[in-house]
Ligand SMILES: [Zn+2]
């Protein structure tokens with residue numbers, strides 16, 4: 333439980349560090365787990381009459397690239413900001429576990445790419461094209477592509 337103390341002062345900083353394995357468990361897909369420590373830093377601040385909680389989550393994710401099948405990792409930083417409902421504050425503490433968890437879940441990329449311009453593997457010889465090109469003839473007629481070429485939108 334990541335519980336933040338809500339003080340009487342205007343701005344209360346907080347900082348947590350949790351193990352990604354403990355915090356996320358099996359919530360993430362097999363390809364694309366958060367690893368190491370997840371660090372959360374933020375503050376509870378009073379804007380006008382409302383209490384707001386905001387912060388940043390720092391984490392690291394390991395995955396297999398969809399195109400070249402190499403292991404890759406990326407550092408992620410996610411922001412969160414939410415207005416606090418006084419009903420959610422219990423004994424001057426607010427539990428940010430759900431906010432952190434949800435922020436992490438919705439911010440994960442759909443595609444796993446080691447880099448945005450990953451060239452992937454040669455479909456003929458399987459060479460990793462990021463490491464150099466090969467001599468293969470790439471223009472193998474594919475019946476599905478031929479269909480697409482004949483396709484004319486109405
Ligand atoms: Zn790749």
Ligand SMILES: [Zn+2]
Pocket residue numbers: 454455456457458459466467468
């Ligand atoms: Zn090749």
